[in-house]
Amino acid sequence: MTANLADPHFAFVWPSYGLLILVLVGLAALAFGRLTHWARRAKAGDDEPGRSA
């Protein structure tokens, strides 16, 4: 490891990496949430009686 974690500049580095992780988790949650929600709704619509393939 080359990083000096005691360096005061890390006060700016940690929030950058933390924000990246928050953004990625947020985007993944948004995409996964929408995908599962609408996949379930579309499946329910497909299962309706009289629905042609």
Added chain:
Amino acid sequence: MLTRYANPARFMALSSWAMPLAAVLAVAAFAIGLPWGLLYAPADYQQGESVRILYVHVPAAWWALGIYTAMTVASVMSLVWRHLLADVAARAMAPVGAAYCGLCLVTGSLWGEPTWGTWWVWDARLTSMLVLFLTYLGYLALWASVEDETRAARLAAILCLAGFINIPIVRFSVEWWSTLHQGPSLLRQGGSAIDPSMLTPLLIMAGAYAAAAAAIVMALMRAEIYRRRAMAAATRRAAQPA
């Protein structure tokens, strides 16, 4: 080839394996790139440890521009050829591009304070990047505010095309004007100014951002196609006699 994959059924078949593959690649690349940039890449001789923000900030900037360019291509396809998936693709890319652009602005500010002694300055690069972020927000707001989806798609595509003029301004702002922001380090005459010990983790992080964006965009596109199917099924049910 574009016409071939503009078919929603074919896209759903392709993305059913491409989306998880992109997600796995993103996780793997971040698992390598994050600790490399944060802990193992060398500190800069002038900036010290704050240079580690590079590995978060620069790929976010690259892909904020790249995603907007891809949205513009999709918007052209939507306006000219009316491809079914073009609107879906452009709309799905917008939140990812906006998030990357916001991340770029905030991490740039965090990098600016220890490096320049200021969180923000109204120079050409920072201001044009802020304009790009506002364009992303405007694009998302337009989609959300127009109820007729066909009209919303057309208006959003026109806004996207108009906003594209800002992309070369962002890219060349550091060459056209005197800015506090540094000039290009990678794509410049004479080759890259970045040492391979820093360039390698930077490129891995750029690959991770790209793979994550691909996975998220494909997931959002699939969700939108499912949504349209569910809406069509609901309309059919409502039209059936009781």
